[in-house]
Structure formats: structure tokens, C-alpha cells
Amino acid sequence: MKQLMLGNKAVARGLYEAGCCFASSYPGTPSTEVTEELAKYDEVYCEWAPNEKVAMEGAFGASLAGYRSFCAMKHVGLNVAADPLYTMSYTGVNAGLVIVVADDAGMHSSQNEQDSRHHAIAAKLPMLEPSDSAEALEFTKLAYEISEKFDTPVLLKMCTRVAHSQSVVDPGERSVPVKSYEKNIAKYVMMPGNAKKRHPIVEERTRLLKEFAETSSVNRVEMGGTQLGIITSSTSYQYVTEVFGDSVSILKIGMANPLPDKLILDFASKVDRLVVVEELDPVMENHCKALGLDVQGKDILPIIGEFSQNLIAKALGAEGKKGITLNETLPMRPPVMCPGCPHRGLFYTLKKLGCTVLGDIGCYTLGAVAPLASMEMTLCMGASISALHGFNKMGGEESEKHTVCVIGDSTFMHSGMTGLANVAYNQSNSTVIILDNSITGMTGHQQNPTTGYNIKGDPAGKINLEALCRAMGYNRVAVVDPYDLKACETVIKEELQAAEPSVIISRRPCALLKYVKRKPALRVDTDKCIGCKSCMKIGCPAISIKNGKARVDETLCVGCGVCTQMCRPGALASTGKEES
Amino acid sequence: MDTKNIMIVGVGGQGSLLASKLLGYLLLNEGYDVKVSEVHGMSQRGGSVVTYVRYGSRVASPVIDEGEADFIVSFELLEAARWLPFLKPDGQVVTNIQQIDPMPVVTGAMEYPEDLVRKMRDAGAKVDAMDCVALAQEAGTVKAVNLVLLGRLSHYFDFPDEVWQKAIEACVPQKFLELNRKAFELGKKA
Numbered sequence: 001m002k003q004l005m006l007g008n009k010a011v012a013r014g015l016y017e018a019g020c021c022f023a024s025s026y027p028g029t030p031s032t033e034v035t036e037e038l039a040k041y042d043e044v045y046c047e048w049a050p051n052e053k054v055a056m057e058g059a060f061g062a063s064l065a066g067y068r069s070f071c072a073m074k075h076v077g078l079n080v081a082a083d084p085l086y087t088m089s090y091t092g093v094n095a096g097l098v099i100v101v102a103d104d105a106g107m108h109s110s111q112n113e114q115d116s117r118h119h120a121i122a123a124k125l126p127m128l129e130p131s132d133s134a135e136a137l138e139f140t141k142l143a144y145e146i147s148e149k150f151d152t153p154v155l156l157k158m159c160t161r162v163a164h165s166q167s168v169v170d171p172g173e174r175s176v177p178v179k180s181y182e183k184n185i186a187k188y189v190m191m192p193g194n195a196k197k198r199h200p201i202v203e204e205r206t207r208l209l210k211e212f213a214e215t216s217s218v219n220r221v222e223m224g225g226t227q228l229g230i231i232t233s234s235t236s237y238q239y240v241t242e243v244f245g246d247s248v249s250i251l252k253i254g255m256a257n258p259l260p261d262k263l264i265l266d267f268a269s270k271v272d273r274l275v276v277v278e279e280l281d282p283v284m285e286n287h288c289k290a291l292g293l294d295v296q297g298k299d300i301l302p303i304i305g306e307f308s309q310n311l312i313a314k315a316l317g318a319e320g321k322k323g324i325t326l327n328e329t330l331p332m333r334p335p336v337m338c339p340g341c342p343h344r345g346l347f348y349t350l351k352k353l354g355c356t357v358l359g360d361i362g363c364y365t366l367g368a369v370a371p372l373a374s375m376e377m378t379l380c381m382g383a384s385i386s387a388l389h390g391f392n393k394m395g396g397e398e399s400e401k402h403t404v405c406v407i408g409d410s411t412f413m414h415s416g417m418t419g420l421a422n423v424a425y426n427q428s429n430s431t432v433i434i435l436d437n438s439i440t441g442m443t444g445h446q447q448n449p450t451t452g453y454n455i456k457g458d459p460a461g462k463i464n465l466e467a468l469c470r471a472m473g474y475n476r477v478a479v480v481d482p483y484d485l486k487a488c489e490t491v492i493k494e495e496l497q498a499a500e501p502s503v504i505i506s507r508r509p510c511a512l513l514k515y516v517k518r519k520p521a522l523r524v525d526t527d528k529c530i531g532c533k534s535c536m537k538i539g540c541p542a543i544s545i546k547n548g549k550a551r552v553d554e555t556l557c558v559g560c561g562v563c564t565q566m567c568r569p570g571a572l573a574s575t576g577k578e579e580s
Numbered sequence: 581m582d583t584k585n586i587m588i589v590g591v592g593g594q595g596s597l598l599a600s601k602l603l604g605y606l607l608l609n610e611g612y613d614v615k616v617s618e619v620h621g622m623s624q625r626g627g628s629v630v631t632y633v634r635y636g637s638r639v640a641s642p643v644i645d646e647g648e649a650d651f652i653v654s655f656e657l658l659e660a661a662r663w664l665p666f667l668k669p670d671g672q673v674v675t676n677i678q679q680i681d682p683m684p685v686v687t688g689a690m691e692y693p694e695d696l697v698r699k700m701r702d703a704g705a706k707v708d709a710m711d712c713v714a715l716a717q718e719a720g721t722v723k724a725v726n727l728v729l730l731g732r733l734s735h736y737f738d739f740p741d742e743v744w745q746k747a748i749e750a751c752v753p754q755k756f757l758e759l760n761r762k763a764f765e766l767g768k769k770a
Contacts, residue, residue, distance in 0.1 A: 004604045004614055029620055108619055132615075132642070165642035166604055166616040235642065242640040310645040321647030323665040324705050330662050331690040333682035335592065335627035363625060371687050444620065536687065541626050544681045545688065553680070555713070555722055 005169045007162040010133035011072075011100060012037035013169065014140025018096070019176035020044055020070050022062035024055040026414065027443035028074030029109035030163040031102035035072050036446070039455045043174065048446055048455050051381070051414040052077035056084045056099065060153075063097040064188065066179035068144055072100035075116045076380065080415070085153070086123045087190050090198040092151035092205075095179045096144035102158040105279045106306035109442070111361065111380065113304070115280035120155050120257040124202050126209050127155040127256040128218065131237045133167040139254065142218060148177075150205055150212075157256060159279065161235040161306070210258045218254035221267055225249065228316070229271025231264065231284055231295075235307075236277045242309045243318055259287050268293050275300070275316065279307050337366050339542040340511030340518075340558035342437050345482040346406070347372045348538045348562070349489050355404050355496075358391065360384040360416070362408040363441040363510075371539045375406070382407070382415030385423060385432055392428040400429040401496050404504075407432070410440035410448040413463070423501050424473045431495045431502050434465060435482075438509040445513065469503045476502035483508060485565045511558055519559030520574045524550045528571035535563040535572065583636035585644045586733075589663045590655030591680050592629045598751065599653065599726045600631040606747035607635040610739065617642040628659055628682075651736065653729050656680050657709075661696045664705060673705050674732050676712035676725060708732060715766040724763035727752075731767025 005013065011034045015023065023046045025035040039046035049055035052073040062069035073081060078101045085099070101119070104110040120127035128143055130136040136158070143154040186194050213219060224246035232240050233253040240250060251267040253259065268274050268288070276285040276297040285297030300315045301307070310320040337344050347367040350357050351374035359365055359375035360383065368375035377387060384405035392400045407416045412434050423430045440446040447453045452462035469477045476498055480491045488506070495502040509516050521542075531548040542556035543563060554575065564572045586603060588596045597618060604616045612635040619629055632644045649667045654660035654675035667673065677697070684690040693699070697709045710732065716724040727748070734744050744764065752760045 002608070004608050004616065006618075032620075160619075161617060161642050164618050164620055166614070166618075167639075167642065168608065168613060238640045238642060308643055308645045309641050310647075321645065321668075323647035323649070323667050324669060324671075324700075324703050326661055326664050326699060326703050328661070328693055328699060330658060330693060331682050331684040333591065333626075333628040333658070333662075335625040336683050338593070338625060366625065370683065370689075442625075533688075539683065539686070541681070541683065541686060544686050556680075 002168050002170050004166045005133045006033060006166050007130070007133045007136045007158060007164065008033035009037040010136040010169050011140050011156065011158070013171050014137040015070055015098070016041045016044060017137070017172050017174050018141045018144040019068050019174060020098070021067040021176065021178075022059060022069040023047070023071065024049045024058035025072040026050070026052045026055050026077060027440055027446040028077045028102070029443055030104060030160045031072045031074045031077070031100055031158065032443045032446065033163070034100055035455070038070070046455050048448060050449055052081040053084060056081040059097055059099070060084060060088055063093045063095045064181060066095050066181050068096045068177070070098050070100070072102070074110065075101060075103045075114050076110065076112065077101070078116055078119055080381065082119065085119070085125070088153050089123045089125050089202055090190055090195055091188050093147055093153055094181060095177070096147035097153045098140065098143045098147060098156055099153055100156045100158055102160070102163050103280070104160050106160065108160055111378065113280060115283065116155070116157055117256050117283045118281070120157075121283070124206055125153055125155055125257065126150065127157050129157045129234045129254060129256045130162055131234050131252070132162065133165070134169045135254065136162060137169050137171070139218070146212070150209055152205060157234070159234055206258055210260065213255045213258055213260040214262050216255065219260055219263060220252050220254070221263070222246070222250040222252065223270070226270055227272045229267060229274050230277050231267070231274070231288065232277040233284070234279070236279055236312075239307055239309045239312050240277055243313045243316070253284060256283070259284065261291055264288060265291060265293070277301060277307070277312060334369060335366060336369065336539065336541050337363065338511055339540055339556045340560040342482045342506070342508035342511065343367060343435055344372070344538050344540065345485050345562045346433070346435065346488055346506045347374050349485055349492060350374045350404065353489065353492060355402050355492070356399075358384045358388045358403070358405040360405070360407040360411050362411055362435075364406055364408060364435050367406070369539075371537060381411050382419055385416050385419030385430075388430045388432065389419065389423050389426065389428045392430050397429075404431045404433050404492070404496070406435055408441065409434060409436040409438065409450045409465070410446075412465070413449045417468070420469070420503070421472055427501070429499065429501055431492075431504065433504045433506055436465060436505050436507040439513060441510050445510070465505055474501060474503050476500060477505065478502065479505045479507055481508055482506045483560055483562055485562065511560065519561070521554040521557035522552050522559055522561070522564065522572050523554070523575045524552055525571045525573060528569045530569050532568070534566045534568065537566060538562055581637050583634050583639050585649045586633040586651045586653060587644055587649045587663060587666055588631040588633065588653045589659045590629055591659065592625055592627045594655040595723060595726045596629060596631050596655060599730055600633050602730060602747050602751040603633045605750055606739070606743060607633070609747070610743065612636060613639045615639045615642045628662060630663065651733065653733055655725060655729065657696050658682065658692065661693065661700055664700060664703065667705055669704065671706070672736060673700060673707045674729060675707065675709050676729060677709050678711075678713050710770050712767065715770060716763055719763035719766055720759040724760055727760045727763035728767035728770070731764035732770055734764075734768055
């Protein structure tokens with residue numbers, strides 16, 4: 001029966017129908033829901049891996065064992081998994097192996113705007129690119145066919161607008177093809193002698209995939225008016241269709257790599273003017289130029305950010321639409337740490353102590369935002385610890401006494417452990433703070449190796465952070481409650497002064513977790529409030545100043561009590577009303 | 581038919597996803613092609629959020645662009661004003677009058693703009709504004725603001741009441757069904 005389905009859920013449905021048996025992923029917006037939705041099917045083994053490299057290698061092993069396998073990640077996650085990816089291109093697969101990579105043009109929830117198509121080209125792997133949920137389902141199944149027919153992992157490229165849009169799909173049935181494992185050292189042991197023999201196979205495979213791309217329905221021509229011909233893919237195809245309907249001709253590319261040369265040349269010969277409409281980098285455009293075509297692209301369309309129908313209309317000379325303008329400068333509404341967020345107290349303390357804070361990827365990156373504004377660097381998953389090491393090695397004692405790094409529990413398991421090993425091994429006197437909120441927060445609450453539960457919510461192995469740090473050689477491992485500002489201050493001061501590296505675990509579960517009980521909202525005693533604005537220093541969205549006095553929004557406040565520790569007159573108190 | 585566009589805007593965490601789910605279900609059942617676009621991830625943490633609902637005989641783009649929205653349904657007053665450039669010149673705003681201070685206002689760097697309903701009307705927008713929090717509380721919980729807004733929005737459509745009721749039943753947990761029905765009614769009558 002036809003139903004509305006999120007793009008990511010449609011991929012999960014496609015995986016289910018294609019007989020996928022194993023999925024291992026690390027969450028990352030906008031890819032997370034694929035694996036979450038797949039985990040709802042009992043027939044498929046699903047797990048959260050500590051990082052994308054581990055996930056991809058797990059999926060490779062499952063494919064080797066003869067089962068259709070899968071992993072998903074965001075664009076930057078594919079960098080982490082690039083090592084196995086590039087050599088899996090040489091080994092090929094046994095049972096089909098599909099990898100979702102989700103790009104984030106516009107950087108809704110990412111640290112860069114890289115275009116994953118470059119990875120497909122560099123690793124010499126086929127990449128499919130759906131433009132809506134129906135194609136997400138269909139292309140996922142097709143990806144398994146291509147994977148097994150051409151003996152290759154297949155990349156399925158999503159983007160925010162395809163991943164997080166719902167459109168109509170018509171689900172089908174599941175069938176499970178299983179192969180058996182056969183020992184094949186020449187194929188699966190990639191040492192120089194064997195790899196040298198595999199490389200020509202990869203090049204021949206690319207030639208065959210190109211032939212496939214020329215005739216497969218995954219790429220299609222929609223002839224309309226011939227004054228303008230547009231080569232496009234993914235969500236850009238939808239915008240082009242919206243603006244031009246059949247007044248133009250469209251070559252819709254569903255297979256981003258390898259591209260079909262003959263199809264492109266044939267299409268170009270039928271239209272007067274050729275334009276490539278693609279978000280981010282000019283990948284198809286450069287390909288067309290290499291084919292000797294006179295083509296427009298990034299000369300009229302931006303290389304930065306997302307497209308939309310108006311943007312494309314205006315770039316191509318059609319009329320954009322205009323709405324109602326309000327003659328007023330409105331305050332922006334950037335994302336903020338939630339009321340009751342355990343990170344708030346810790347960041348407040350770091351700011352108070354004047355610490356230099358090197359940060360990492362997660363909700364706590366919001367520690368860089370005013371009024372806390374106490375994080376000074378964020379690069380990629382795990383970089384806080386490794387960078388702190390380098391920073392302190394060069395900064396010496398002066399640096400060591402006021403510099404810390406902060407990293408979440410999930411990010412620490414992802415790629416913080418190796419940095420921590422480097423600090424222990426090469427001995428910088430660094431102070432590492434693990435913000436343990438007992439969940440992977442930013443991506444919407446996924447379990448991880450420190451939480452004790454698996455993707456299905458069942459009990460699982462639980463890594464003890466304190467024991468892990470001690471085993472690495474850290475003698476100083478402190479645990480502190482970030483709601484207790486005094487304790488935070490004492491511990492941070494102590495560890496910064498200590499003559500050896502230390503780890504502080506700031507531990508309190510995310511305030512949004514269902515099992516975390518909300519305390520009654522606080523209320524301001526306006527007789528006691530002197531309007532000093534001390535409570536405003538923690539940047540809690542539930543507190544504001546109205547008529548010179550603090551005011552607490554009872555619909556937002558969760559009663560964490562951090563603000564009460566800022567209030568000298570004692571004007572902030574509990575309302576005593578329990579949230580139902 | 582031409583594609584119709586409904587934008588649902590608010591502050592991350594206010595529950596706009598249920599409203600878009602319900603509209604998507606209803607419109608698909610009424611035989612339309614439908615696309616719904618959401619934003620997940622960092623901006624959900626108390627930031628400005630928007631969900632696009634589009635329906636018609638064939639919908640291509642999943643997003644709504646400037647000047648295209650037939651309706652802006654807003655959970656918060658400032659957000660209605662923020663997204664006004666997306667409204668068609670003859671479009672309709674349905675908004676909660678609740679004000680949630682964004683961080684620049686919380687820190688005192690800026691003021692929350694005054695008289696936004698009047699200013700939006702002066703700019704030429706049709707604005708239907710109401711205290712959805714009070715109505716939601718009357719229904720039983722402040723969390724039912726979304727159903728109050730949908731109740732109000734239902735005014736502007738020709739769908740019979742049972743179509744809305746069926747969608748509510750399909751999208752809301754059984755436990756909270758009566759409460760949400762009541763919130764819908766209160767919004768409708770407001």
C-alpha cells in the first residue's frame with residue numbers, strides 16, 4: 001500500500017526487501033534514521049559501531065560470510081571509513097555490500113560541506129543518487145544487484161533533502177539471497193602481490209560499469225523543449241522539474257559514478273544550451289567539460305549551500321517568487337543548549353576559570369555560543385584530545401595549567417581513545433574532560449559502548465570509562481556532577497595543577513532522556529531578585545529579564561538548579577509543581 | 581491542481597513533527613501527491629525550525645521557497661514573522677501568540693520585537709493569532725499546542741470533520757486521543 005515515507009526510512013525498507021541481513025553504522029545527521037528504521041525489522045541484525053571505520057569493516061566481514069550487508073554514515077564519516085573503503089574496491093565483495101553516505105549541503109548539522117562524489121571517483125566505486133523516497137527504496141535494491149553483478153561495494157548517496165523528506169513509496173516483499181563463504185587468498189588478502197593483480201580488475205570493472213550506466217534506467221532522459229537542456233541529479237532534479245516542467249529537456253543522472261559519456265554526448269547534441277544543475281562541487285560539469293562540451297554550471301549557480309526552486313529559476317533567467325517583507329530586524333534564533341543540559345554547568349565553570357577549551361563534535365559544540373562562548377576549537381570527531389596534546393607540547397607548563405579539552409562519551413569511543421593513548425604514551429600534561437551524558441545526544445539519542453544498551457534497547461556490553469582510562473596509565477581520573485558548580489570548579493582547578501595527565505569525567509544523563517525525571521520548574525521571588533543578571537551568565541533559554549527582574553519560563557524549566565547556585569539573594573526557588 | 585504549500589514553523593522541541601505527520605497522512609488519504617520536508621539534528625536544539633508540507637496532483641520539490649506558502653502555521657510569534665517572506669501575497673498566517681525569547685534577547689543584546697501581529701498585518705499578511713498555550717492547557721496539557729493550531733487551520737480547508745478525526749486517530753497515541761481531540765476542537769472554535 002502506498003504510504004508517505006521519510007527518505008531514510010525508504011532506504012531501510014529497500015534494505016529489508018533486498019534481504020540485507022547485517023547493518024553496522026555510526027549515527028550522523030542526516031544518515032541516522034536509516035539504521036534506526038532498519039533496526040525495527042527483527043529479521044535484520046543491526047548495531048551501532050563505535051565509529052564508521054569499524055562499521056564498514058563489520059559490514060565487509062558480513063559480506064565475506066555470504067550475507068548482504070550494509071553501513072550508513074554522514075559525509076564526514078566516510079572520511080573515517082575511507083581506509084577500508086578504498087581497498088574494498090580492490091577485494092570486491094562476496095554477498096552484496098551497500099554503503100549509505102549522506103551529504104549535508106547547507107550544513108544544517110555538519111562541520112563542513114564536502115561532496116562525497118569525490119570519494120566514489122577516487123575509490124573507483126559505483127555511486128547511486130536517489131532524488132526522492134521512491135527512488136531511495138528502488139536504488140537501494142538496485143545497489144545490491146550492482147554490487148553482486150560487478151563484485152563491488154556500492155555507495156548510495158543521500159543528501160539532507162532526500163534523507164529528511166517524506167514522499168510516496170509503494171513497499172514490496174522481502175527475499176533473502178545468501179551465498180557461502182569460500183577461501184580466496186588472492187582476492188581477499190590485499191598485500192602487494194595480490195593487490196597488483198586486483199587493480200586491473202578494478203579498472204575493467206569501471207569500464208563495465210560505464211557500459212551499464214549508458215543503458216540502465218537508473219539514468220534517464222526526459223525530452224521536452226530543446227532550447228535548454230539540463231543535466232541534474234538528486235534533489236536538484238526536483239527543483240528543476242518544479243521550475244521548468246517539460247519546457248526543458250532533462251538528463252537525470254541516478255548513477256553519479258561512473259558517468260555515462262555517450263548518453264551525455266547524445267543528450268548535449270539534442271539541445272541548444274546545456275546547463276549542469278548540481279549542488280556543491282562541479283563534478284558532472286567538469287566531466288562534461290572533459291568530454292569537450294560547452295556547458296554552464298558553477299558560472300551561474302553557487303558552489304556553496306543548498307539550491308531551491310527560486311534560486312534555480314533566477315540563475316536560469318526564469319522569474320523567482322516574492323513574499324511579504326516585514327520592515328524589521330528580527331533577533332536570530334540559533335540553536336542553544338537545552339534547559340537542564342548537563343554541559344551548561346561545566347562550560348560555565350570553564351569560562352569562570354578562564355580556561356582555553358579545545359572542543360569536539362556533539363551538542364556541547366554549542367559551548368562555543370554566547371553567552372558561554374568558552375570553546376575555542378572544533379575540527380572533527382576526536383580531534384580535541386589529539387590537538388590538546390600538540391597544543392600543550394608546544395605551549396609547555398603555562399599552557400598545561402589553563403588548557404583543557406572536552407569530548408562527549410560517544411565521540412570519545414568513536415575516536416577519542418587513540419588521542420588519549422597518545423597523551424598517555426607521549427606524556428603531555430593534559431587535562432581531558434569527558435562529557436558523559438550517557439547517550440549520543442546530537443543525533444537524537446543513540447546508544448553507544450558506554451551506555452550498556454544496544455540499538456534495540458536491550459542490555460549490552462558496557463565499557464567503564466574510569467577503568468579504561470586507568471588501564472591506559474592515567475592515575476588521576478575524577479568524576480564530577482556538572483550540576484554541582486562548586487565541585488566542578490574544585491576538580492578542574494586540581495587537575496590543571498596536577499603534575500601529570502588527568503581525565504575528568506563530567507557525568508550526568510542528557511536532560512531529554514525519557515528516564516530522566518524533571519524536577520518542578522523554578523520560580524523567581526521578585527521581592528528578593530535584585531536584577532543583578534548573574535543567572536543570565538549560564539545562557540539558559542528558560543531564564544530572561546522582564547522589567548528588571550529575572551523571569552523563569554515554567555514551560556521550559558526542568559528545575560536543574562544550576563541557576564540557583566548563581567543567585568546570591570536566593571531569589572530562585574522551586575514552584576513545587578510536578579510535571580505530569 | 582497546482583501544488584499547495586503549508587509551512588509549519590516554530591522553536592526546536594515544540595512538537596511540529598506531529599503536525600506535519602498528521603497533515604501528511606490526511607492529504608495522502610485524500611488522494612494527493614504529498615511531500616513533507618523536515619530538519620533534524622543541531623537546529624532542533626532550541627533553534628528556529630521549519631517543516632514543509634506540499635500537496636497537489638504531482639509535487640516535485642520537497643521544499644517551499646520564498647513567496648510560495650499558502651499557509652504559515654507557527655508555534656511561536658517571532659517565528660511567524662521570521663518566515664513571512666515565504667508567504668504568498670494572499671497567503672494566511674495561523675499563529676500561536678506565545679513568545680519564546682531567543683538567545684540574543686535572553687542575553688540582552690536585542691529586544692523581542694513588539695506588536696508583531698499588527699506589524700505583520702500592516703505588511704499585508706492575513707494573520708489569525710491566538711493563545712494556543714491557554715487552549716492547550718484547557719484541553720489538559722501544554723503539549724497539545726500542535727492540535728490547537730491544526731484545529732484552527734482546519735477552518736481554511738473544505739475537508740469534512742471526520743477526515744481530520746481519522747487523521748488524529750491514526751497519528752496520536754491512543755492514550756492521549758481524547759485530550760488531542762479536545763485540543764483540536766478548542767482550536768477549531770477559537
